Amino acid sequence: MSQTNNAFDKAEPIEHESAVSVRNVSKNYGEVEALKDLSLEFPRGQLTSLLGPSGCGKTTLLKIIAGLLEPTSGEIIIEGKKVTGPGPDRSFVFQDFALLPWASVLRNVSFGLELRGVAKSEREAVAERYIKSVGLGGFEHAYPHELSGGMRQRVGLARALSVDAQVLLLDEPFSAVDEQNRRKFQEDMLELVRTENKTFIFVTHSIEEAVYVSDQIAILLPRPSRVSEIIRPTSFRGTGVDNIRRSPEYLDIVDQIWASLRNYVE
């Protein structure tokens, strides 16, 4: 199995089928142009990071893909269908977790299924499985205020996974989590991308994090926001979590991205 995976990793696909297409999307807030004529393809089964300085509209773009915001013009196509609002094909992981403080971990994780009308026993069985898979077994009946930041985001992640959407949208998911937990999360992300066969769209402001977890990195530049560059790391993806940060390509890409972003940081 792992040999097959390695073989796939080394192969250079010429063209990726895209699960999500962003076509000529613009978004204005009154006079301010947050996004201008932005087009981007997200390959199926891979993780794409949106990386850029603050204010470059990466969260805006993610919320437009989620259907939470309407683009001023342009369209989002997911598996051939145009996005008109939130849909069952996408789920969202929030930067500030967005957990229901009055609900237990179990109810929080099963909340997405509850809103879809899944019966209680069934949704709780699914939720329990995902709670275990994110490493929170035993905390099913704890409340969010009893958990650490990292554990809360695991709840958010389990909730997003439990609805079994094809596209996972993650809005700076680890920025409110401490450094050690963040590293663990990043390793877990790689595992998730490998095993879950979903399309991940990942907003981050950390260059190292983007390079570490991504199959494809889209660099967004601000005012008005546009895609300046798309980087696809090739050599270190199949080398195991421990070797990525030592790979020369990893270090080169991090430096290259910093060189192009440096001018935009106030």
Place this chain on the structure above:
Amino acid sequence: MQNRSFYLKILSAVIVFGAWEIAGRIPVSYAFPTFIESMSALFAMIFDGSIFVAYAETLKPLAIGIAISATSGIVIGLWVGLSQRFEWLFSPIFIVMQAAPLAALIPILVMAYGIGLTSKVFVVCIMAMPVIVLNTAGAVRNTPSNIKDMGRSFLASDRDIILKIIIPAASPVIFSGLRLGISAGFIGAILSELKITPTGVGDIITYSRSIADYPSMYAAIFSIILLAVLFLNLLERIENTLFEGNNRGYVSD
């Protein structure tokens, strides 16, 4: 922890009642009975049943008024909080109601609705409703937008968002509005019995004062305060059963 809070409550009651007893024995005023005198007057009224007759009368406007204020107050509050237009329409009314000097308005109410139950219910509602409406509206408007976004992204309908997100999120503030509103309603009920027609507990207070039976007067006042405290405790119990997660670590009653 539970035990200590119980002992502290007993201690605080002992301090208050002790101070009352001492103040009555000095006495601070001829018209101020001791705690023991007041309690024996209360028991006398309990044994001859007169206090129950009085409460049967007082509880009518109180229960009707509180039921109306709580239900329509929360509904109007939700409405005002959810819609800008209804905020413009309704919130001035309730701000005026809250600020109005009620005792001065009572003659107008009596002219309009007579001296019966309707006027008294109105007085309870005017006291209780504004704070319930304004608290509910404020809490609904301040629901964190991130959990509403979360609901929408997981396909919640508008109904789901109101029932499963906005109301539970607003519930601690709605309940604190209910607590304030209901205690104001108790004040309103007694006020209406003192200002409109002396019936029920208001009658005991007015009558015992007129014949200088101060222990009975204070016993009646004490009983209404006791009832209000018991009711507010019950309300807190209800809140904790309905919204278990609201009870986040603070010592509760």
